[in-house]
Amino acid sequence: MSFEEEWGRKQQGGSAVPGSGYGVLATAPPEKKKAANTIENVLQPGTTKAADAADEPTTTAVKAFSGWETATGLTKAHTHWDDQVKRLMGRLNSEKTALRGASNLFTGNDQLTGQSFQPVQSKVTGL
Structure with missing residues (x-):
């Protein structure tokens, strides 16, 4: 994109980058x-609820098949399920933390950059 095109977009209130409302x-x-809020308020509670929903039926099935290899298989599968849920919850937590950290970092950088453009007070004013 040429300087003239970029400048024209800026003058019209648009972004210098086509399709982007936030700049380069x-x-x-x-x-x-x-x-991050969706992860915290929707995905994490939903995942916990889904994981917990499997506990009671699996325990009941293991008791019903007591003495059979099926009970052992169900127990192993449920242990694997719980492990996968823990991994998923850890991943969701990491993503939530990373999103919030990136948001704060970019906001802080924008504020610092904006402050650097503040007018400098002259030391000779009033002399």
């Missing part, structure tokens, strides 16, 4: 916060 980096701290 195309970062969106509010969307990152929203995604």
